[in-house]
Amino acid sequence: MTLSESVHQALQYLAERPAWLEAALQPDTVLQALNSSLPEAVSGRFLLTGVTIPGLFLEDRSGRWKGVYHLSLEENGVEKVYPLRVTLTPPNIDLPVDVDSLPEQPFGSDGWSSYLPELRLYIEMEPPEQALDGLEQLLDPEAARSLIETSIRGNSPAYRDFTLRACEPQVLNYKPGSRCTIRYLLDYPPQLAGYGWPQAVVAKTYRTKKGERAFRGMQALWHSPLAEGDIVRISEPLAYDPGLRLLIQDQLPEDxxxxxxxxxxxxxxxxxxxxxxxxxxxxxxxxxxxxxxxxxxxxxxxxxxxxxxxxxxxxxxxxxxxxxxxxxxxxxxxxxxxxxxxxxxxxxxxxxxxxxxxxxxxxxxxxxxxxxxxxxxxxxxxxxxxxxxxxxxxxxxxxxxxxxxxxxxxxxxxxxxxxxxxxxxxxxxxxxxxxxxxxxxxxxxxxxxxxxxxxxxxxxxxxxxxxxxxxxxxxxxxxxxx
Known part of the structure; x- marks a missing residue:
């Protein structure tokens, strides 16, 4: 067998994911299994209306896929969404827990869990998300104004007089517990309107020190010919707050x-x-x-x-x-x-x-x-x-x-x-x-x-x-x- 024939055979095999993996990715199939297994759904206490499945992730060598599904339900006329942490175990691997001795807890309570045998899915309540450091401060217009002003002033002599009258935060992207990207529309005092300072900045907060790496890289690029912007534009790195792991940069225009x-x-x-x-x-x-x-x-x-x-x-x-x-x-x-x-x-x-x-x-x-x-x-x-x-x-x-x-x-x-x-x-x-x-x-x-x-x-x-x-x-x- 030639190498190209070997590759073709390998790709054909990989293109056919097994039925147990595909089933766990089908919202209707998962919803049907939950309808049959949750006592509250069987009794009619609440109505399950849908399941959103972003995907699964094989994060280690345990052989088990994990993910977070979002279950929508209606209870007493009120729509609710519950994030569920799921673990998919292949047929050739032991289950991660003793499913025959799961504690009986009301759905949605701390410690609730369930097992869907037809899908080999073990399900738990997703713990409350951990807020990113300083996120509340970043979303408060006055607190954010003070933070942005102080951070940018301290980063460069060119901004030593940088002063804001107000700012308007707009969340562009939020990944709970990991990162948040916020655009701030800036309002300057009338006497500073002609300084040519940014009309908007973008702030990114990180869970890790990856933002510091990005800031250092952007600084290196900003002190290179690339900053002239005649061929391509890059954002000016305005500040980095190591305590909040917050990177602030100029916003590039975008159509x-x-x-x-x-x-x-x-x-x-x-x-x-x-x-x-x-x-x-x-x-x-x-x-x-x-x-x-x-x-x-x-x-x-x-x-x-x-x-x-x-x-x-x-x-x-x-x-x-x-x-x-x-x-x-x-x-x-x-x-x-x-x-x-x-x-x-x-x-x-x-x-x-x-x-x-x-x-x-x-x-x-x-x-x-x-x-x-x-x-x-x-x-x-x-x-x-x-x-x-x-x-x-x-x-x-x-x-x-x-x-x-x-x-x-x-x-x-x-x-x-x-x-x-x-x-x-x-x-x-x-x-x-x-x-x-x-x-x-x-x-x-x-x-x-x-x-x-x-x-x-x-x-x-x-x-x-x-x-x-x-x-x-x-x-x-x-x-x-x-």
Missing amino acids: LTLEELLRSELSTNSSEPNGKLYNFVRKVAAGLAMLHRSGAHTEETVTFDERFEDVPDILARLAVAAPEIPPLFEPLANELKTRAAGIPPDPMVPSHGTFDADQVLISGEEIGFIDFDNFCMAEPSVDVSHFRASLVDSGMKLAGPETLADPEQLTAYLSRLNDLSEVFLEQYLTFTPVSRQRLALWEALDYLRDVLHYWKKPKPGAGTNAFIILENHLNKMGLDEA
Whole structure:
């Protein structure tokens, strides 16, 4: 069996998730099981109206998937939503608790738990979320005004007179217990209106010290030619509060993201080689090349070997529940590892770290880059491969069932997406070099991780586009060539 045939066989197997895993991801199936098992639902005390399932996560080598489902119910005419912590145990693994001796507690009370045998789902009440440090202060307009004013004043002599009359907080994104992103509309005293200070700032609070890493990276970039903003704009880092783990930055203007433009043009079949989408992709290539040549530096590094370690780790987690999977992917993993060892890496450059189309803002004819949480020193292929992969992945999500079912249509559609990503690469290469062989390896690694996440992070209704993309890419690499 050739390596490409081996890969095809492995992908075919992985594309068919087992019935026990799929069942636990179906809202109607879970709702039916809860209706049959909860005494309060059986008695009619309350009416279960729906279950929202974001997905599951295989977080360790226990072989069990975990997640948080949201159960909606109606009680005495009042709608309520309860977050439920779930643990899915495969048939070949012992359950995490003795389900025959679960305490009988009213639904919603502390200590309540239940087991759905037909789904092998153990369910508990999700503990109350832990509020992020200082979140109440950040959402109070007056307290936030004082905090922002003091923080920005203390960060730079250019802002020593920085004074606010008021601010208006607007929550943009909130992940309970992890992070919160807030936009503040700023109001200055009349005598300071002409200072050119930001009209709005964005504050991000973190559970970990990741915000400090982002702030240091943004400072390095702000003290480089990238801050001039003639090719691409970046936010000015205004302050970092280590006590609150709070990063404050200038807000970039935004009409839409490149991801939104991509979806709009591909869904209407309006993208042309010299059209709006292609022109902005070329601008992104120029901006990324400038970032890579900026001379900024950080102590954080990312290498191929480090990133590759995700693959054996995921396979080891899957091996507990599905021991047949790792041997199917070992030939491909070994081949990528061998090829990487034989091709010298490009010199490290300052890199975004997780660069994709959703992190490119478009305002008029200008572009801006955001989200430098993973700023690092790495091969240029880290950013180039991730961005090219994001173009293809986003485009494939728009492919209809007819396109996916027809080999000729699928080939033509993939060719169109590959052409777009090639336009990006060709433009990038006019500014700075990158090894195409190393780039192909990084792209293969990105796609392989996406494929394995189909099991590691299963979501309801998730398609297998990543499988098509990976196999297409590996065929272009020439897996069976000596």
